[in-house]
Amino acid sequence: MRATVLVRPKDGILDPQGEAVGGSLRKLGFDVSQVRVGRVIDVEFTADGPDDARAQLERMCSDLLANPLIESVDVTLGED
């Protein structure tokens, strides 16, 4: 099973990295109002069907991949 986990800073959480990147884009002349920097995690793993895969991914996110205090996750389950 393959999945892609998108980890983003939660709405309202300050993202200094995103602000710095946004500032640099503005220096390049782009009319940028906001940039948020997150992280993409591609996972290949063994699962017993899509329901089990989703359940495992939920645990992966809560146990390690994201910190729910400051990050939100978006999981996309791929093809086998």
Place this chain on the structure above:
Amino acid sequence: MSGPVVAIVQFPGSNDDHDAAWALAAVGADPVLVWHDEQALPDETGAVVLPGGFSYGDYLRCGAIASLAPAMGAVRRFAAAGGPVLGICNGFQILCESRLLPGVLQQNHQLEFVCSDEVLVVDTADSLFLRRCTSGQELVIPVKHGDGAWYADDATIAALEERGGIALRYRDDVNGAVGGIAGVVNEAGNVLGLMPHPEHAVDPLLGSADGGLLLAALVDAAAEHVLAVA
């Protein structure tokens, strides 16, 4: 007779483990280094220190991978039994990621690594770690970190303030930490995490001996814990 055993957990990437051992020995402890894949702490452990550094290269999030190390299972059991646990810098990050302490450490808001002596104000001196200090006392202790901006939501901070869980605040804005919070104590009062490095401030020759107040209090608590579980 040697002092109480203080276990210092070494993770791959820890770099203040030996400094912590030296400083703890200077204030009367018997420091013992414990490798991260150990399942148990040494017998007679009176306190645990999670040292500064960059465990597992700070991959994913600071402290996230270290929080799952086998030795952290032993540290959780030790803390649950009332044993004193001190997390310094990366150790603070590990305690937050382990959810032994509330909040999380984010990247410094100015996006710069800070390395300087800072004035800390003791917010609540009630915990075992600050009993050699008084509330409102100013301590000079160095910081050196890139991810030291402690963050928690308003409700968490209000609850911490209510129960006296905020140990230390920066006098000046060092890294964007919410409320200038530099160190917090858990609800049971036996786990402290802080970004500043008390182990680098135990000799006036190095600029300050104020960190010795925290470490000596930890050694006192370690001796008491050894007696309590004997």
